[in-house]
Structures are given as C-alpha cells and as structure tokens.
Amino acid sequence: QVQLVQSGSEVKKPGASVKVSCQAFAYTLSAYYMHWIRQAPGQGLEWMGWINPYTDATNVTEKFQGRVTVTSDRSVSTAYMEMNSLTSDDTAVYYCARGGRGYHNHAALDIWGQGTLIIVSS
Amino acid sequence: EIQLTQSPSSLSASVGDRVTITCRASQGIYNSLAWYQHKPGKAPKLLLYAASILQSGVPSRFSGSGSGTDYTLTITSLQPEDFATYYCHQYYNTLASFGGGTTVDIK
Numbered sequence: 001q002v003q004l005v006q007s008g009s010e011v012k013k014p015g016a017s018v019k020v021s022c023q024a025f026a027y028t029l030s031a032y033y034m035h036w037i038r039q040a041p042g043q044g045l046e047w048m049g050w051i052n053p054y055t056d057a058t059n060v061t062e063k064f065q066g067r068v069t070v071t072s073d074r075s076v077s078t079a080y081m082e083m084n085s086l087t088s089d090d091t092a093v094y095y096c097a098r099g100g101r102g103y104h105n106h107a108a109l110d111i112w113g114q115g116t117l118i119i120v121s122s
Numbered sequence: 123e124i125q126l127t128q129s130p131s132s133l134s135a136s137v138g139d140r141v142t143i144t145c146r147a148s149q150g151i152y153n154s155l156a157w158y159q160h161k162p163g164k165a166p167k168l169l170l171y172a173a174s175i176l177q178s179g180v181p182s183r184f185s186g187s188g189s190g191t192d193y194t195l196t197i198t199s200l201q202p203e204d205f206a207t208y209y210c211h212q213y214y215n216t217l218a219s220f221g222g223g224t225t226v227d228i229k
Contacts, residue, residue: 044221108213
C-alpha cells in the first residue's frame, strides 16, 4: 500500500549534521509534494518545509533557512531532509508527509512516515 | 506566516461525550484547513481536509466546520480510541503551519 518509510533513529553531537531519508512506496515520488514536520519532546507539531520532487523546488520556513536542506532522488523514490549545526533544541521526532499532487501545493498531508527520532547530546 | 491558535489546549471527557475543538487563524484561510489525530509513538493521521471533508476511512463521528478565520472539529460520542492529541493545519499559505494541539484525555 502507499507508504513512506523513514530512516532509523540517530544520536548526534552538538554541531554535527544529520540527514533523514523518506522512501515512497506504491506511488510515484515526483507526483506529489513532500513536507517535513518535527515534534520536540512535550511539544506540538512544527512544520519545516517542502520539496516538489518533480521540479526540485523547495521552501523552508524562515526559522530553518540556511540550516535545513530538503532534496530528493527520484531514481530511488526518496526524499531527504538534512539539518546542520545541531543543538539540543533539535532533539525531536522528524516526519515526512505527502502533500499536494502535481503543481497543487495547497493540500492536506495524507500519508505520513513513521517518524525518525534524532537525539542531539554531548 | 499564518498563526493558528487552538483551544482548549487540553480537555478531559468521558466516553460518549461530545467534544468540540476550535482553531483560529491569524488571517482568512478560505477553508484550507485540515485536522489530524496524533497518538504517542504513532504518525499523525489525517481526519478532515478542506475544513469539513472527511478523509476516507475516518468514522463519521468526526466532523468539521467553519469559514474565514474560525474552524471547529467536533467529535460526537467520544470513543475510547479517540483519546489523543488533535492538531489543525493550514495550507492556504505556501508556508504551512500547525496549531498548538489539543489533548483529549479521560475524565
């Protein structure tokens, strides 16, 4: 069935980088926008940004600009979110989620990955 | 960026109760609003989109309404599996955003 499968949990040192992957199954990655969302411990959902895997257009919220890069590789049906200069505040579960189809970005997120726990600790 | 304010932030209810959660946007979002249910250790689940359209497979006890800046999620006859945190999400702006969440727990 249609699903998104994310990479496994990681522990990183402050200042390091992390790259989370999100592989799409049973649908064409490039046909839909892919969004990234995170949830820090005890906090709510925080929207981070999106990529259109067909055009490679991206948009990242101001808070993460310059520190977060979202990419995709259509040949392996996988989207990626890379974050650098990690601090303890980046400890969170990171989710990918499928958005709108084609050029229609304004849509709900109907399929979610299982989440990837990133722990930043010295 | 469009801010979404959910209320209440938490509530206690009993099985069979009717529950209402509100989401107020800082500007008009023209029904570009979705609601999600989130349980610990699970991925969020889409319940409704376009403010009032039920996602396939979601029980009809969930409903949504609203327009402009004010939106509501209603759960009629709360079931044991409905105890969770609920989030609204606006996708009117290309920079999306979520509300702060409403946790529904057992009274």
